[in-house]
Amino acid sequence: MAETVDLVSNVSDTARWVAAFRAVESARPDALFHDPLADRVAGERGRAIAAGTPRLMHNGWNLVTRTKLIDDLITKSVEQGCDRVLNLAAGMDTRPYRLDLPAEFPWVEGDLPALVAEKNELLAGESPRCALTRTAVDLADPAARDAFLDEALAGAQRALVLTEGLVYYLTEDNVSGLAAALARPEIGWWTLDVNNQALVRRMNKATSDLLANAPWHFGPVDPLRFFADLGWAADDVEVLVAAAHRFHRLPWFMKPVTLFPQPDPRKPLRSTWKPWSSVVRLSHAAASR
Ligand SMILES: C[S@@+](CC[C@H](N)C(=O)[O-])C[C@H]1O[C@@H](n2cnc3c(N)ncnc32)[C@H](O)[C@@H]1O
Numbered sequence: 001m002a003e004t005v006d007l008v009s010n011v012s013d014t015a016r017w018v019a020a021f022r023a024v025e026s027a028r029p030d031a032l033f034h035d036p037l038a039d040r041v042a043g044e045r046g047r048a049i050a051a052g053t054p055r056l057m058h059n060g061w062n063l064v065t066r067t068k069l070i071d072d073l074i075t076k077s078v079e080q081g082c083d084r085v086l087n088l089a090a091g092m093d094t095r096p097y098r099l100d101l102p103a104e105f106p107w108v109e110g111d112l113p114a115l116v117a118e119k120n121e122l123l124a125g126e127s128p129r130c131a132l133t134r135t136a137v138d139l140a141d142p143a144a145r146d147a148f149l150d151e152a153l154a155g156a157q158r159a160l161v162l163t164e165g166l167v168y169y170l171t172e173d174n175v176s177g178l179a180a181a182l183a184r185p186e187i188g189w190w191t192l193d194v195n196n197q198a199l200v201r202r203m204n205k206a207t208s209d210l211l212a213n214a215p216w217h218f219g220p221v222d223p224l225r226f227f228a229d230l231g232w233a234a235d236d237v238e239v240l241v242a243a244a245h246r247f248h249r250l251p252w253f254m255k256p257v258t259l260f261p262q263p264d265p266r267k268p269l270r271s272t273w274k275p276w277s278s279v280v281r282l283s284h285a286a287a288s289r
Pocket of ligand 1 (some may be wrong): 018140151
């Protein structure tokens with residue numbers, strides 16, 4: 001395998017990394033979820049990237065926790081009337097093959113062309129449990145993104161958009177553009193993981209070799225304020241360390257963090273030097289009710 005610095009040759013390789021940790025979690029007797037396809041889509045490169053993961057992300061605790069939280073948010077949203085999922089930058093996600101969804105439930109995935117082609121090949125013999133469509137799209141290209149959204153949302157009334165593990169690879173301008181593009185009546189919710197500036201700085205330092213070809217960018221001082229200023233209010237916020245502690249996935253050396261009160265996400269973050277990472281569900285005033 002390649003040197004650490006070449007393991008992630010571009011941002012799409014990071015999808016293999018997430019899949020590798022889903023496979024590790026799935027093999028545990030007390031697994032929080034079971035993803036039988038994760039190891040296949042992770043591949044040798046995914047496992048090698050996981051092996052080079054910095055201590056800060058020991059055993060992928062943050063990725064496993066994020067996966068479980070988002071699984072639960074999807075289930076909750078479907079119970080609340082969500083009629084479609086759009087997974088933007090879906091990477092090697094395999095939820096359409098493992099979540100308990102109605103066979104006719106529409107699920108649309110979008111990602112960069114090379115990744116989509118490889119994923120189609122890797123999963124060619126598998127049957128999704130819902131009505132899955134997979135589309136190649138560059139979400140950083142506003143015209144391509146908007147055309148994708150028009151097509152993917154046709155007929156939807158209360159879609160859930162998922163951008164898991166995406167926004168910090170984008171610039172702040174890209175994220176503002178995405179937030180504006182998603183503010184449309186067919187979209188009921190937007191679920192994503194967000195990090196504050198302190199966490200993005202710490203991650204970039206810890207992964208300067210591993211993510212040299214895919215560094216993190218977007219990380220506002222107060223992420224919830226950033227989205228609120230664009231009209232997106234959070235109705236669900238799960239602080240990652242607290243959830244990981246609850247799930248018994250937080251590494252021992254991070255446990256002291258849980259002894260201090262977590263910031264109230266509904267108030268402006270005061271301790272801006274403290275790393276903060278959460279899974280959030282946002283909704284926009286333009287969304288249908
Ligand atoms: C960390 S992975 C996350 C994958 C998946 N959402 C997950 O959580 O397992 C980041 C994903 O973003 C995708 N991506 C990055 N920039 C993109 C862009 N401009 N358009 C579409 N997809 C993009 C990559 O191809 C990759 O699959």
